[in-house]
Amino acid sequence: MSTDADSRRQRDYVFVVNPNGANGRTGQQWKKMLPDLKSRLGKDCNIREALTSAPLHGVEIARKAVQDGAAAVIAVGGDGTLHEVLSGFFTDGKLVQPREARPGPRTALGLIPMGTGSDLARHFGWKSNDSHEAIDRLVKDQRRKIDVGRVQLPDDKIDRYFLSVASFHLSAKAGHIASMYKKFGNLCYVIGAIQAFMTHENKDLRMRKDGSQWTVIPQVTAACIGNSKYFGGGMKITPTADPFNGRLEMVTLTDFKWYDFILKLHTLYQGTHVHLDKVTTTSVQTLEVEDAENKSKGRDVYVQADGEQLGFLPAKFSVLPQELDFIL
Numbered sequence: 001m002s003t004d005a006d007s008r009r010q011r012d013y014v015f016v017v018n019p020n021g022a023n024g025r026t027g028q029q030w031k032k033m034l035p036d037l038k039s040r041l042g043k044d045c046n047i048r049e050a051l052t053s054a055p056l057h058g059v060e061i062a063r064k065a066v067q068d069g070a071a072a073v074i075a076v077g078g079d080g081t082l083h084e085v086l087s088g089f090f091t092d093g094k095l096v097q098p099r100e101a102r103p104g105p106r107t108a109l110g111l112i113p114m115g116t117g118s119d120l121a122r123h124f125g126w127k128s129n130d131s132h133e134a135i136d137r138l139v140k141d142q143r144r145k146i147d148v149g150r151v152q153l154p155d156d157k158i159d160r161y162f163l164s165v166a167s168f169h170l171s172a173k174a175g176h177i178a179s180m181y182k183k184f185g186n187l188c189y190v191i192g193a194i195q196a197f198m199t200h201e202n203k204d205l206r207m208r209k210d211g212s213q214w215t216v217i218p219q220v221t222a223a224c225i226g227n228s229k230y231f232g233g234g235m236k237i238t239p240t241a242d243p244f245n246g247r248l249e250m251v252t253l254t255d256f257k258w259y260d261f262i263l264k265l266h267t268l269y270q271g272t273h274v275h276l277d278k279v280t281t282t283s284v285q286t287l288e289v290e291d292a293e294n295k296s297k298g299r300d301v302y303v304q305a306d307g308e309q310l311g312f313l314p315a316k317f318s319v320l321p322q323e324l325d326f327i328l
């Protein structure tokens with residue numbers, strides 16, 4: 001039997017805000033939008049505000065909210081904040097359960113996009129930094145089960161999940177460098193790519209797709225595993241990825257030289273790079289990857305997901321099909 005306390009808790013909407021996102025703009029915009037949010041949503045649910053105090057704090061806040069039986073946990077910030085909140089929903093590849101069984105739908109994930117890149121918002125055609133549009137979505141509360149990508153690294157401290165794109169080698173190193181230049185807005189991704197290329201070497205990597213035979217892929221420049229289409233602040237890197245089809249789209253760039261990037265950069269933004277000779281595409285449910293030259297100790301092939309640097313190969317990528325209620 002449900003109690004008054006249960007039904008109140010079911011209506012908790014927990015907003016996980018990164019006050020330092022987008023160079024501090026997220027915190028300012030959040031303060032501005034709060035009165036509108038309270039007046040449009042506050043009648044039907046309890047608005048709980050939780051500001052992150054450091055990287056990875058968002059994982060903890062989200063996990064506790066799911067365990068407490070919140071109706072929704074909403075990431076307020078960029079793809080990095082969304083990545084943390086999403087990762088709080090899972091442990092060991094399974095959805096975290098509420099401490100006490102309760103009636104009603106499971107906790108849903110929502111997003112108010114206010115980051116630098118906001119690549120997941122781009123996939124859905126949502127505007128970044130448009131609080132009115134974001135509140136509309138929360139008020140309508142249309143939920144759909146979305147696929148969730150998972151990345152497992154032997155050394156990573158936490159379980160990692162992604163909704164946009166995970167990748168390794170040049171793209172991941174570029175993303176890592178870009179994160180240090182967020183004050184330049186979307187230009188940070190160009191700076192990241194140029195700097196990463198200066199010390200980059202294409203590498204032979206061993207890969208195993210969907211549990212089949214291991215194969216060496218020679219001279220890999222970068223490989224991207226997309227649950228949705230965009231990364232790097234608007235590059236349409238996995239142009240046919242669909243977060244509702246139960247699979248991940250993999251795009252591998254091999255044997256790229258520095259001048260290929262200059263000549264072909266525009267194709268990455270248009271999504272037409274998949275037609276180039278040095279690019280292959282496939283769809284996967286799991287992918288295991290290791291450095292063919294230096295199987296266990298190599299710390300030079302970077303791995304990222306949703307723009308967050310996670311560590312280095314070896315890594316395993318997989319999809320949890322239609323696992324999570326997402327507010328569209």
Ligand SMILES: Nc1ncnc2c1ncn2[C@@H]1O[C@H](COP(=O)(O)OP(=O)(O)OP(=O)(O)O)[C@@H](O)[C@H]1O
Binds near residue numbers: 077
């Ligand atoms: N309170 C905090 N102080 C410092 N860093 C934080 C804090 N909370 C979260 N972070 C870190 O800030 C990073 C970036 O956050 P976020 O994604 O919200 O903004 P962004 O980088 O500007 O946007 P995008 O990821 O869309 O480009 C994440 O790596 C996250 O771990």
